[in-house]
Amino acid sequence: MIQVTDAIRSGQIFDELIRDDGSPRPGAERLIDFLRQLSPEVLSARHQALEAAIKSQGISFTVYSDATNIDRSWPLDLVPRLMRESEWRETERGLKQRLKALNYFLNDIYNEQACLRDGIVPRELVYNSPHYIALAQGVRPPFETWAHICGSDLVRDHHGQLFVLEDNLRVPSGVSYMLENRSVMKQVYPELFQNHEIRPVSRYASDLLDMLNALSPRPVDSPVIVVLTPGIFNSAYFEHSYLAQQLGAELVQGSDLFVDSDHCVYMKTVQGVHRVDVIYRRIDDTFLDPLVLNPESQLGVPGLMRAWREGKVAIANAPGSGVADDKVLYSYVPEIIRYFLGEEPILANVPTYLCSDPEQRAYVLDHLAELVVKPADASGGYGILVGPHSTAEQLVARRAEILENPRVWIAQPTLSLSTTLTVTEAGDLAPRHVDLRPFVLQSSDQWCSTGGLCRVALVEGSLVVNSSQGGGSKDFWVIADEETR
Amino acid sequence: MLSRVAEHLYWLSRYVERAEATARLATAAFDTILDLPTTIPYDWESLMLVFDPESELGDVGEAEVMRLLMVDRDNASSIRSSIAYARENARVTRDLIPKDAWVCLNELHGLVERQSLSTLDRSARSRLLRQVIAGCRLWHGCLMSNMARDLGWAFLQLGDRIEHVDMLSRMIDPRVTQMAPSGSAQWASYEALGWQNVLTAIGGYELYRHSTRNRLHGESILQFVLRDRQFPQSMTASLIQILADLAVLPHERVNAKLVQGLIAGLDGLALDRMTPDTLTESMDWVQQGLSELHTQISASYFYFIDDAGSSTALTLS
Numbered sequence: 001m002i003q004v005t006d007a008i009r010s011g012q013i014f015d016e017l018i019r020d021d022g023s024p025r026p027g028a029e030r031l032i033d034f035l036r037q038l039s040p041e042v043l044s045a046r047h048q049a050l051e052a053a054i055k056s057q058g059i060s061f062t063v064y065s066d067a068t069n070i071d072r073s074w075p076l077d078l079v080p081r082l083m084r085e086s087e088w089r090e091t092e093r094g095l096k097q098r099l100k101a102l103n104y105f106l107n108d109i110y111n112e113q114a115c116l117r118d119g120i121v122p123r124e125l126v127y128n129s130p131h132y133i134a135l136a137q138g139v140r141p142p143f144e145t146w147a148h149i150c151g152s153d154l155v156r157d158h159h160g161q162l163f164v165l166e167d168n169l170r171v172p173s174g175v176s177y178m179l180e181n182r183s184v185m186k187q188v189y190p191e192l193f194q195n196h197e198i199r200p201v202s203r204y205a206s207d208l209l210d211m212l213n214a215l216s217p218r219p220v221d222s223p224v225i226v227v228l229t230p231g232i233f234n235s236a237y238f239e240h241s242y243l244a245q246q247l248g249a250e251l252v253q254g255s256d257l258f259v260d261s262d263h264c265v266y267m268k269t270v271q272g273v274h275r276v277d278v279i280y281r282r283i284d285d286t287f288l289d290p291l292v293l294n295p296e297s298q299l300g301v302p303g304l305m306r307a308w309r310e311g312k313v314a315i316a317n318a319p320g321s322g323v324a325d326d327k328v329l330y331s332y333v334p335e336i337i338r339y340f341l342g343e344e345p346i347l348a349n350v351p352t353y354l355c356s357d358p359e360q361r362a363y364v365l366d367h368l369a370e371l372v373v374k375p376a377d378a379s380g381g382y383g384i385l386v387g388p389h390s391t392a393e394q395l396v397a398r399r400a401e402i403l404e405n406p407r408v409w410i411a412q413p414t415l416s417l418s419t420t421l422t423v424t425e426a427g428d429l430a431p432r433h434v435d436l437r438p439f440v441l442q443s444s445d446q447w448c449s450t451g452g453l454c455r456v457a458l459v460e461g462s463l464v465v466n467s468s469q470g471g472g473s474k475d476f477w478v479i480a481d482e483e484t485r
Numbered sequence: 486m487l488s489r490v491a492e493h494l495y496w497l498s499r500y501v502e503r504a505e506a507t508a509r510l511a512t513a514a515f516d517t518i519l520d521l522p523t524t525i526p527y528d529w530e531s532l533m534l535v536f537d538p539e540s541e542l543g544d545v546g547e548a549e550v551m552r553l554l555m556v557d558r559d560n561a562s563s564i565r566s567s568i569a570y571a572r573e574n575a576r577v578t579r580d581l582i583p584k585d586a587w588v589c590l591n592e593l594h595g596l597v598e599r600q601s602l603s604t605l606d607r608s609a610r611s612r613l614l615r616q617v618i619a620g621c622r623l624w625h626g627c628l629m630s631n632m633a634r635d636l637g638w639a640f641l642q643l644g645d646r647i648e649h650v651d652m653l654s655r656m657i658d659p660r661v662t663q664m665a666p667s668g669s670a671q672w673a674s675y676e677a678l679g680w681q682n683v684l685t686a687i688g689g690y691e692l693y694r695h696s697t698r699n700r701l702h703g704e705s706i707l708q709f710v711l712r713d714r715q716f717p718q719s720m721t722a723s724l725i726q727i728l729a730d731l732a733v734l735p736h737e738r739v740n741a742k743l744v745q746g747l748i749a750g751l752d753g754l755a756l757d758r759m760t761p762d763t764l765t766e767s768m769d770w771v772q773q774g775l776s777e778l779h780t781q782i783s784a785s786y787f788y789f790i791d792d793a794g795s796s797t798a799l800t801l802s
Contacts, residue, residue: 231577232573232576232577241579241580244580245580250487251580252487252489253489255489256487256488256489267487268487268488268489269486269487269488270486270487270488270491270636270640270734270735270786271486271735271736272735272736
């Protein structure tokens with residue numbers, strides 16, 4: 001019942017578990033043995049046990065376009081994705097290197113601007129970025145760190161090489177599902193955990209707390225940390241309340257906070273007002289402070305930017321960090337790493353064509369049917385056009401959109417994302433495309449999650465893994481190997 | 486505890502109690518109809534007065550009133566709306582509520598949402614009402630055994646008891662019980678039925694029987710429902726509970742004299758000389774007191790009016 005497709009045999013697609021000759025990859029032998037022995041009845045029973053566990057624990061997410069059923073059960077696949085620890089260690093080094101460089105870059109553009117003077121990054125790219133915040137100019141946050149939490153999306157091409165597809169530096173989401181996936185898998189597959197040395201993921205909440213504590217402007221033992229949520233109608237509300245619970249932090253909305261004349265931020269409690277030291281915000285920059293950013297915002301806190309500029313409160317991630325996760329800026333990240341760290345990038349970038357550049361635009365328009373075209377500043381998989389999977393009308397429409405406003409589009413070659421075995425609608429196991437989002441933290445130190453959230457495109461052949469677009473998820477196992485045991 | 490969270494807990498509890506009280510009232514009305522001779526038409530419109538004293542429904546029948554009370558989405562006080570509001574408030578305060586209680590509320594919500602109006606005949610309605618009451622009791626059971634006795638508990642209790650006293654004051658209004666002497670002579674012989682209706686609705690029928698050992702008659706039933714200190718659903722017992730809950734809130738910003746005044750006022754009522762009009766007046770007075778209490782709790786704990794140091798409680802007029 002395990003399918004090995006022609007694409008895997010011919011080497012057009014890299015499979016995470018199976019080599020092109022059909023044998024298991026090193027480290028995956030026991031999992032493959034286990035899956036081979038599973039009868040369809042047992043597989044189906046496990047599948048039901050897993051769905052029941054997710055429902056009863058209330059693990060859910062929200063789809064915006066679906067007004068009648070805003071709270072949906074989280075889709076988790078039965079088969080984990082595996083990576084050997086030696087490969088993971090190297091990946092982790094690459095991720096930390098990348099975030100370190102991006103933080104140097106952010107601190108530089110909001111202060112000295114050496115990299116703009118030296119022509120590493122075009123000045124107008126920074127100033128024209130919708131995420132650039134002029135008010136952040138001259139601010140030096142603690143440890144000169146701006147992006148405290150980064151979720152970079154990694155994909156593997158048909159040669160087996162890992163690439164960074166994009167960096168999420170504004171409000172990266174998904175880490176709660178990484179933690180919950182593991183907890184559900186342990187309930188459903190206790191025997192698999194006996195057979196493998198799987199590195200635990202549960203340290204993340206403590207690391208996050210250490211990272212946030214280090215940011216406190218007041219030198220106290222337990223600073224007051226809050227998670228700022230837009231509220232219950234946000235697609236990630238489950239995650240916000242989950243993280244608040246894990247951190248032991250108060251889950252607040254903008255209306256729960258105010259900034260007083262001493263520039264400090266306070267929260268309103270039934271006992272009175274309490275000063276807030278660190279805000280882990282899960283709302284976008286533009287909604288943070290209606291006084292100076294978006295005046296329409298009902299979600300933010302009037303005066304919050306003033307409090308932050310005065311250093312009376314820490315905000316993670318710092319306002320203006322989004323400049324570094326712009327998809328246009330993405331193409332400059334390898335140069336940024338070389339410039340600030342004097343090192344070669346450990347993790348590769350996917351070649352990226354900027355439609356704002358006339359030559360690159362011409363190439364994109366000529367090769368539209370082969371490329372993936374994305375909006376430069378959207379997230380959640382909205383507006384992505386996968387050339388090889390699109391109709392002629394869709395291509396014509398996108399061509400017109402590019403010509404109308406070139407700045408907002410980028411294009412990348414269609415990577416044949418790696419696959420891994422996944423339970424299909426029919427109830428058997430077949431390869432489906434996957435990606436991976438690890439979470440890296442930085443303040444007084446750097447921390448990296450052990451693995452990350454693995455997303456899977458449930459439709460055969462599809463490359464779109466976003467849960468808002470019908471994608472599912474997998475538990476991701478970092479497995480000890482000879483070199484690391 | 487965040488002020489916003491406290492307010493959500495308070496309303497969560499009010500809505501659960503409103504749903505249960507509505508279900509109990511509808512159940513009691515059903516029992517009454519089954520006993521009434523067909524020559525006495527039950528005044529369905531008066532049932533709606535409990536929720537909306539200004540209600541001008543006109544001549545509507547049993548099916549329509551039951552639809553409005555139970556499953557109408559557009560009626561903000563229907564059972565369906567109350568449970569939906571309760572669940573919305575619970576979603577925001579999920580981390581403070583025991584998981585069993587949250588599951589119980591979800592199931593109740595699913596149950597009511599699944600009902601289709603057209604197929605609600607008498608037996609289906611009666612079954613649904615029993616399920617709603619059982620679900621609300623289960624909710625209380627989960628809280629009773631697993632909820633920390635902290636500030637969250639105090640706000641849940643306050644919401645529950647304030648809503649209960651409010652609903653009770655509406656249920657015993659003669660305009661609703663239809664025991665006004667102006668009714669037909671034939672109706673008078675069924676007066677006991679009306680009183681029994683009230684007692685059953687608050688689950689106090691057996692206890693009344695045990696404690697008074699006399700026939701059902703107005704004065705002693707009012708004594709029991711308004712003043713009995715041992716029956717936990719009586720008005721006085723609920724007000725005493727409210728006093729205890731107010732006492733644990735920080736800074737004692739709400740003046741206990743307001744609630745003490747309500748208890749004393751109930752004690753002072755001359756039940757033997759009570760006319761339908763004076764009973765209506767008294768119940769209106771209770772509702773005004775509760776409304777003032779709600780305003781004070783909101784101003785002191787939910788809407789931030791002043792900093793922690795100074796008391797913002799309103800003074801009694």
